[in-house]
Amino acid sequence: MILNASGCLDALTAPRVARSLDAFVAKTITPEPRPGNAQPRLAESDFGLLNSIGLQNPGLDVFYAEVLPLLEELEMPLWISVGGSNAADYARICERIGERDSVDVLELNLSCPNVDPAAAGAAEIVAACRAVSGKPLYAKLSPQLPDIAEVATGVIEAGASGLSLVNSLRGLVLDEWTLEPRLARAVGGYSGAALRPVALAAVFSCYEATKGTVPIVGMGGVQSGKHALDLIAAGASAVALGSVLFGDLEAPERVRSELEEEARARGFERPSEARGAAHQPFAA
Amino acid sequence: MASPRRESRRISGSERIGMYTLLRLERGGLEPGLPGQFFMLDVPGHIVPRPFSICLAEKGELAFLVNPVGPATRELCELKRGQTIGLFGPLGNGFRTDVERPLLVGGGIGIAPFPYAAQIMGNPPIVLGFRTRRQAEAAKLIPRAEVCIEPQLVTELIPEGPIDVLACGPEPMLHAVRALAPDAQLAWEAPMACGFGACYGCVVEFEGKSRRLCVEGPVLNGRPPVLPLIDDQEEEEAGS
Known part of the structure; x- marks a missing residue:
C-alpha cells in the first residue's frame, strides 16, 4: 500500500498523481485557519530538504464545507490529517470529519516540527479522539521522541489503531555567505534521504514494541522500491512518499513496481510477506 | 493553455550574459506556454528541481536565464552543450499580453520572462533596472529596452498616465510599481519545491490572501488560475 505523506501532495491540483496512490492523505487541518509561516x-540542504510551512490550512469549517466535498469526488480512500494545540482541538476535528463515510482514516499529527507542540501528551490526545470517533486513528509521531516505542505503545493503549512513522526532524540551514538562517523561522523540518535510517529505526522499534500487531505507515526519505521494502522489513504495513513527489510525479507507480520486483528478488511473492523480515521471530 | 509535461532535453547551448547564464535546451514537443509561466528544471545531485521563467522560445529551442545564487543554480550554469536535464512545465499563470497600452518593467533577474513576452507582444516599450553594470549586460537580450542602473531606479522610468504594466523583479520593486500602477500584473518569486501546488513552499500574502505562487501565480493580477493542473485529461492530450 503506497500513500503520500501529509502535506506533500495536493489531490486537487494533481488528481492524476493522487489517483496513482492507494489512499490520499490530506494536509493537516486545524480547528481555525492558519496562514502558515x-x-x-x-531550503535545500545536503541529503534533504528543510521546510517551514507551519501547517497552513483553511481551518476545519472551510475544509469541511469546501475542500472535503472536492476530495470526495476523487472517489478514492481518504485519510485526513488532524492537528491542534490541545486534546479538545483534535477531538473536535475528529468528531466532525469522522462522521463522513468517505473518510477512511484520521491521522493525528502529533509531531509537526514547525509549530509549537501541543501541551497535552500524545496518549491523552488519542484518548480524546477515540472517545468521539469510531474511525481508525493513526498517530503520527516524531522521530525526536526520546523513546518512540514507549509513546507508540501508549497511544495504542489509548485507542490508536495504527502508527504513522515518522514526521520530519528539526534542522537548520545557514546561508553560505551571510551565515544567517535560510528559513524565516530559522529551524524547520528536515526530510528526504537523510531521514531514511531514522525512519527505519523508528519503525523497527515500534514494530517490536507492539509485537507486529499494529499497522504501521513507514515514511521518511523513500525514493525507490528498495527503500520501501526496507521499511516493510523493519515492520511497516504501508509506505508513504514525501519529498520525492515534488520532483517525480510518477513516483507512486515507479516505487510500487520496483517494490514488487525487489520483494520477488528476495523470495517474497508479495511485498507484504516481507513485513517484519528484519526481526528475529518472536518467542511463542 | 498547454498542459505541463515532464521531459528530458538536451542542452543545445549555454552562454554567459554578464553575471547570468542563458541555458538553451532543445524544445522537442514541449510547448513554451505563456510569458510569465515557468518550468521546473532538475539539477543533477539535488533533491528538488528549481523554477525558471521561460526566457526565450525561438524555433526548436527553450531558453532559461539562470542567476547563480547558490549551489544548484551554479551547477546549472556549469552544464555543457550535449548534456541532458529533466524539466517539467509549462506551469503557473502567465501574463495577460492582450493589453492596450503595455509597458514591461523588469528588475535584475526579473528581466527573465520579458525577451519572450516582447517577442509575443510585438516589441512593446520596456524599461529595465539593474544594481550593477555587470547585471545590466542582460539587457542585450532585449535590444530596444530603456535601461537604468542604481542609484537610478526603474520606477523612475515609468511614465505617468494610463498604462498596462507587466512587471517582474524583486519584491520591493514590485511594491513600488504597484504604488504607481495599482492594476499592474506582477510576477513574484519565492522558493519552490514542486511547482504544482503540493509543497506550500511558495506562498505569499497578496491582497490579504495567501497565494501559492506556483498555481495562482507567479503572475498575480494576471490570468485566473486553471485547475487542476495534473489531471487524467493531460495524459489523453499527451498521448494524442
Missing part, C-alpha cells in the same frame, strides 16, 4: 519556507 513567513517566507522563506524552503
Whole structure:
C-alpha cells in the first residue's frame, strides 16, 4: 500500500498523481485557519530538504464545507490529517470529519516540527479522539521522541489503531555567505534521504514494541522500491512518499513496481510477506 | 493553455550574459506556454528541481536565464552543450499580453520572462533596472529596452498616465510599481519545491490572501488560475 505523506501532495491540483496512490492523505487541518509561516519556507540542504510551512490550512469549517466535498469526488480512500494545540482541538476535528463515510482514516499529527507542540501528551490526545470517533486513528509521531516505542505503545493503549512513522526532524540551514538562517523561522523540518535510517529505526522499534500487531505507515526519505521494502522489513504495513513527489510525479507507480520486483528478488511473492523480515521471530 | 509535461532535453547551448547564464535546451514537443509561466528544471545531485521563467522560445529551442545564487543554480550554469536535464512545465499563470497600452518593467533577474513576452507582444516599450553594470549586460537580450542602473531606479522610468504594466523583479520593486500602477500584473518569486501546488513552499500574502505562487501565480493580477493542473485529461492530450 503506497500513500503520500501529509502535506506533500495536493489531490486537487494533481488528481492524476493522487489517483496513482492507494489512499490520499490530506494536509493537516486545524480547528481555525492558519496562514502558515513567513517566507522563506524552503531550503535545500545536503541529503534533504528543510521546510517551514507551519501547517497552513483553511481551518476545519472551510475544509469541511469546501475542500472535503472536492476530495470526495476523487472517489478514492481518504485519510485526513488532524492537528491542534490541545486534546479538545483534535477531538473536535475528529468528531466532525469522522462522521463522513468517505473518510477512511484520521491521522493525528502529533509531531509537526514547525509549530509549537501541543501541551497535552500524545496518549491523552488519542484518548480524546477515540472517545468521539469510531474511525481508525493513526498517530503520527516524531522521530525526536526520546523513546518512540514507549509513546507508540501508549497511544495504542489509548485507542490508536495504527502508527504513522515518522514526521520530519528539526534542522537548520545557514546561508553560505551571510551565515544567517535560510528559513524565516530559522529551524524547520528536515526530510528526504537523510531521514531514511531514522525512519527505519523508528519503525523497527515500534514494530517490536507492539509485537507486529499494529499497522504501521513507514515514511521518511523513500525514493525507490528498495527503500520501501526496507521499511516493510523493519515492520511497516504501508509506505508513504514525501519529498520525492515534488520532483517525480510518477513516483507512486515507479516505487510500487520496483517494490514488487525487489520483494520477488528476495523470495517474497508479495511485498507484504516481507513485513517484519528484519526481526528475529518472536518467542511463542 | 498547454498542459505541463515532464521531459528530458538536451542542452543545445549555454552562454554567459554578464553575471547570468542563458541555458538553451532543445524544445522537442514541449510547448513554451505563456510569458510569465515557468518550468521546473532538475539539477543533477539535488533533491528538488528549481523554477525558471521561460526566457526565450525561438524555433526548436527553450531558453532559461539562470542567476547563480547558490549551489544548484551554479551547477546549472556549469552544464555543457550535449548534456541532458529533466524539466517539467509549462506551469503557473502567465501574463495577460492582450493589453492596450503595455509597458514591461523588469528588475535584475526579473528581466527573465520579458525577451519572450516582447517577442509575443510585438516589441512593446520596456524599461529595465539593474544594481550593477555587470547585471545590466542582460539587457542585450532585449535590444530596444530603456535601461537604468542604481542609484537610478526603474520606477523612475515609468511614465505617468494610463498604462498596462507587466512587471517582474524583486519584491520591493514590485511594491513600488504597484504604488504607481495599482492594476499592474506582477510576477513574484519565492522558493519552490514542486511547482504544482503540493509543497506550500511558495506562498505569499497578496491582497490579504495567501497565494501559492506556483498555481495562482507567479503572475498575480494576471490570468485566473486553471485547475487542476495534473489531471487524467493531460495524459489523453499527451498521448494524442
